[in-house]
Amino acid sequence: MIDFWLAAGLLLLVALSFLLIPVLRSRRAQLEEDRTALNVALYQERVAELQTQQEEGVLDAAQMDAGRAEAARELLADTEGVAAPRVTRLGKPAPLLAAILVPVLGLGLYLHFGASDKVELTREFSQAPKSMEEMTQRLERAVAAQPDSAEALYFLGRTYMTQDRPADAAKIFERTVNLAGRQPELLGQWAQAQYFADGKKWSDKVQALTDEALKADPKEVTSLGLLGIAAFEAERYQDAIDYWNRLLEQLPADDKSRIALQGGITRATEKLVASGGQVVKAPVAKATALLKVSVDLAPDLKAKVQPGDSVFIFARATNGPPAPLAAKRLTVADLPATVELSDADAMMPQLKLSNFPEVQLVARISRAGKPTAGEWIGRSQPLASSTTAPQTLTIDSPDK
Structure with a gap:
């Protein structure tokens, strides 16, 4: 905050200069005006002296x-270059009073309406915290400074x-939900x-x-994990x-928590068998999305491609x-061909055709196999x- 206040002080000095410079100039003008008045008085005194000498007969009319x-x-020589005095309606006290009130009023307004606490928080968050306690304190101050920030509350x-x-x-x-809405x-x-908080007691x-x-999101991972724990x-x-199996389906293949989750499933299985029970496997759900597409080449491309x-x-x-949500690989020699794309062809478990209401079919020829x-x-x-009608796709354009 030191550099902030230094910058604010510099700007304040610049602002005060616009008020004080005219005052200093008026003081110099006053000195010049006083000197001019003195010269005029000396001139009048000299003229009066000459008139006295003329009356006494010492000087004639020519002299x-x-x-x-x-x-x-x-x-004229003494007063040459002296500007005419400027008259101001404000007078001298007004600029001096403004020079005092401007910084005081500006500081008061900034302390009341300003955001010095947020400036300090921004500076703090630009540096990595040294401990978890320091991070917690920063977040608590952020929430205090921005009580309506759902993001700060969430973190x-x-x-x-x-x-x-x-x-x-x-x-x-609870405060976050009240601000951001009842998101799953x-x-x-x-x-x-x-x-x-209730001591692991279900309520x-x-x-x-x-x-x-x-209900809003059947794949909400925190709720699935919590229900498994309970x-x-x-x-x-x-x-x-x-x-836990439902949760496992939502996690990426490289997620490190999959190992711990699989360990929990194994322990639950062992305890179920030890108690005389038997694990009932959930039925494999049928693909809820199945697209049937026929692919062929445009006639003018058949001479430009290779069978492989x-x-x-x-x-x-x-x-x-x-x-891609689902994909199949063929060769030009296989065309024309009809293929089916379904959830069973998903590239990743969490990216299935049935998870997206609208899709686009694409067929690409790549000599490099990419x-x-x-x-x-x-x-x-x-x-x-969810389209069930067969689709037709023609490869007919350069791939840009």
Whole structure:
């Protein structure tokens, strides 16, 4: 904050200069005016002396005129270059009073309406915290300075959870929900904090929060994980396995938490078998999206391609990630061909055709065998992922 106040002080000096410089100039003008008045008085005194000498017969008329002319020349020489006095309506006290009131009023207004605390927080957040306690203090000050910031509240709640302060986290997540709305992720975080704040006791409140979160988003990960933990603690091992398997399907393949989650499923399975039970595997859901597409080459391209050139046929979301949702690979020799794209062809478990309402079909020829770049391409118009009618796709354009 030191550099901020130094900059503010410099700007204040610049502002005061506009008020004080005219005062200093007027003082110099006053000195020049006083000197001019003195010269005029000396001139008048000299003329009176010459008149006295003329009356006494010491000087004749010619000598009188010559003396008076000499005195006038001296007066003009002394007053040459002196500007005419300027008259101001404000007077001298007004600028001096303004010079005092401007900084005092400006400082008072800034302290009342300004954001010096936010400036300091911005400076702090530009530097990495030295400890978790320092980070927590910063977030608490950020929330105090911006009580309507849902983002600041959310991060403070997550920080409280990492510090094993679930009761404080639950209150913060409740405030976040009141500000940002009842979003599934926020409801899941609130339910989790409330569960641990209650000493790992399941309550109607936690049940209502998880039910609401999963109703809005059946794949909400925090709620699925929490329900699995609660089921395991209540020795409902089959329910724990089911919830954790659903959570496992949502996690990326390289997510480090998959190992711990798989370990939990294994422990729940062992305890279920040890108690005389048997694991019931959830039925494999059928693909809810199935697109049937016939692909062929435009006649004028058949002489420009090689039989071994790769042909990538895929569907991608119209509004979503650019990665293909489902894909098949053929060669030019296989064309014309009819393929089916479904959830079973998903490139990643969390990116399925059925997860996106609208998709586009694409067929690309790539001599280098790269699905992301090639020589020729064909694209369909956007269509619903639930479309059951067969589609036709023609490769007819240069791939730019």
